[in-house]
Amino acid sequence: GGESWSTFNSPENETIEEIIADPYNPERIWIVKSGFTEGAKVYQSETGGQSWINISGTLPNISALSIIYQEGTNDGIYLGMTYGVYYRNGTMDDWIYFGQGLPNTEIRDLDIQYNSGKIRCATYGRGLFEADLYPIDEIQPDASFSAALKTVCLGDTVFFINESTGADTFLWNFGDGTLSNNYSPDHIYPEPGRYTVSLTATGDQLSGNMTRHSYIEINPYLPPVNIGEKDRDKGSVLYLNDDSFGMIFNVHFPSILLSVKVYTFVKGNRRFEVYDKNGTLVSKATVNLHSGENRVPLGFYLSPGTDYVLRVSGFAYLFYNSDGARYPYAKNDLLSITGNTAFSREKYYYFYDWEVQYMTCSDESLPVTGEAENVAADRIIIAPNPVWDQFTVTLMGFGLDEMVNIRIFTLEGILVYKAAINQERKITLPRSILPEAAGIYILEAGSPGNRYTKSIVTVN
Structure with missing residues (x-):
């Protein structure tokens, strides 16, 4: 410390009597000057002395000799001059005289006694004086x-x-x-x-x-559901060592494939893999299996998509059902096993009793799948669509005495809006209920007797 110094330009040419810095921000500096240059008494810098602001205001044309910053205030500053003490803070436009009762002599030094709430000033030849600090309205922080x-x-x-x-x-x-x-x-x-x-x-x-x-x-998440054939055909002892066969499935809601059940002929490691419809590997897990029935933990996160394939890499040696498959296997039509890669409608390969966790904790978050839109797209009219401002939803095909529930979801299955409509079959909604600047949403209209969906497209 002090081995090297740098200079900064001082405003005016008068002598600097004292310099102070903000205890919380060393870039904020104040200097005071002696001399008799009108309006050149106190300067403030927010840049560590690179530039200066004259805050002398209407101070008298006498020397400024001492200055002190009061912590815990809105920039409260006391200034000692040739005659008297002056004060200002961040809420004031100018200085106020604070020297009532002081003798007409130079104020050479200032000190704040925080414990007693006093300011002390040392004068030239007239002794030491103290007074109460300027009253500051304490602002209680408002936590919210x-x-x-x-x-x-x-x-x-x-x-x-x-x-x-x-x-x-x-x-x-x-x-x-x-x-x-x-x-x-x-x-x-x-x-x-x-x-x-x-x-x-x-x-x-x-x-x-x-x-x-x-x-x-x-x-908590909704309880897992089980999908697919529960067990292998007990009358069959068929197994394969071919890894090209697997199961094709669709995902309509963010899910986790927690586990599947397999029946092994030869114990050892198996690598379980999921590929998307483009043939890209999206999940994998290597599990050591014993001979016979195994519950295989997977924990594969599955985003909405079609034509996924679940398969085993390498020699499978897993039992499968040679006939009796009943595709599709589905639960709420949110995940459905639609077939196998052998394109054999009667065969069911390897993976039994799929345990699937939907990524939601409320039934209200589960939309119906997009297939319903193709069946009855004309039952919901959205205008305009694409949406850039407010839009109107008109419902068709519902009875006048039916209560219709409207829900709007993101493609990830997140509920962003819901309302119940009785008799009135038209509702106008603001664009602001759809949070994304541009994207696609699914609107679902449902009653005890009917349930339809339609896409909403938003644009900037």
């Missing part, structure tokens, strides 16, 4: 927050929005033993349940707090 979504599925991210004022540091308590100092954090909760969230906002040594009890609700 919200969450983008308060109810989510286990594993989803909760995004918190900080709406506090008058604070510069923050402490979040998410209610699960986890803390954060981020301004607007996001958080993933480890377990289902309701969580109380609190935020402490601090500024200028004062704090405010907001606590929202049972504010965040984390719901």
Whole structure:
């Protein structure tokens, strides 16, 4: 420290009597000058001395000799001059006289006693004086927050929005033993349940707090479903060592293929693979199997798509059913096994009792699949479509006494809008309910007797 120095240009030519810096930001500097140049007493820099702002205002044309910055205020500054003390802060347009009761002599030094709330000044030949600090209205920080979504599925991210004022540091308590100092954090909760969230906002040594009890609700995923043939044909002992055969399936909703059941003829490792319709490998897992029945853990995430293939790489030596297959195998038509790569309608290869986890915790998030649109696309009229502003949905084919539920989903199955309509079969909606600037959504209209879907296209 002090081995090298750099210079900065000082405004005017008068003598610099004192220099101070903001204790929180060293780029902010104030200097005071002696001499009798009118209006050249106090200067402020926000750039570490590279440029200066004259804040002398209407100070008298006498020497400025000392200056001190009061911490915990809005730039409160005390200035000692040839006669008296002056004060200003960030809310004031000019200096005010603060030297009542002081003798007419130079104020050579200033010091703030924070514990007692006093300012002390040392004079030239007249002793030491003190007075109460300028009264500052303490601003209590206002802690406030919200969450983008308060109810989510286990594993989803909760995004918190900080709406506090008058604070510069923050402490979040998410209610699960986890803390954060981020301004607007996001958080993933480890377990289902309701969580109380609190935020402490601090500024200028004062704090405010907001606590929202049972504010965040984390719901578990819906129970897994099982799809496909349950077991191999007990009367068949057929097996194959050909890895070219597999099962073709479609995915209409984000899902996880948790496991499948296989029957092995020869124990050892098998590599299970999923390919998309373009032949690209999207998931793989190597599992050691014993002879006989095996429940194979996979954990393959599956995004919506058609013509996926599940197969085994290398020598399979797995049993299959040579006849009796009943394609398609489906559950809520959200994942459907549609055939096999041998294109043999009667055969069922290798993979039994698929355990599928849909990536949702609410039945309301499960849309019907796009196939229904081809059957009854004229039952829903959307105008205009593509959508760039507000749009009107007109429903056809529903009875006048039917309650019709409208839901709009993203292609990932995320619910973005829902409403119930009774008798009125036309509704006008704002573009703002569709969050993406440009994209495709699925509108579903359903009643106890009918259920239809139609695509909505949005443009910028």
